[in-house]
Amino acid sequence: MAIKEVVKNPANVLSQVTKEVEVIDESTIQLLDDLYDTMVENDGVGIAAPQINVGLRVAIVELGEDILEMINPIVLETRGQAEDVEGCLSFPDLFGMVKRPTYVKIEASDREGRVYELEAEDFEARCILHEIDHLDGVLFDSKMTRVLTEEEIEELYADVEEE
Numbered sequence: 001m002a003i004k005e006v007v008k009n010p011a012n013v014l015s016q017v018t019k020e021v022e023v024i025d026e027s028t029i030q031l032l033d034d035l036y037d038t039m040v041e042n043d044g045v046g047i048a049a050p051q052i053n054v055g056l057r058v059a060i061v062e063l064g065e066d067i068l069e070m071i072n073p074i075v076l077e078t079r080g081q082a083e084d085v086e087g088c089l090s091f092p093d094l095f096g097m098v099k100r101p102t103y104v105k106i107e108a109s110d111r112e113g114r115v116y117e118l119e120a121e122d123f124e125a126r127c128i129l130h131e132i133d134h135l136d137g138v139l140f141d142s143k144m145t146r147v148l149t150e151e152e153i154e155e156l157y158a159d160v161e162e163e
């Protein structure tokens, strides 16, 4: 297991379009495992390869008890729109409102190299789209309609602690 340092904004690796994974091999699996360890260590719900300084099209998202592993993900379809709070491991202490589709359908490969399709809604769709944005060098602050105030962030943390 390997916990990597999370790259903080601003950094070139965060704003570059990542490269497709051509061959899924040991190093891809290692990358997925490093992403997982780093996400858990930092209490995240998703993380993308550029956030640990790797310019490849790989990201993971926590879906309930499961971890969704996305290698070379493509967005096939989106529907709806909602505005909600987002944060990002690369932007400590920044939270803001971001508009995203409420439904997404993606195609990606898993660690065995199998291509799968997956549909997600609401919070899960939001997390998946946030991570896929990272792979295109798009950061959530560029989509923010409003930055949360310190009071609002404190309330957010208070809610999380009650859960």
Ligand SMILES: [Zn+2]
Pocket (backbone or CB within 6 Å): 087, 088, 089, 090, 130, 134, 140
């Ligand atoms: Zn992020």
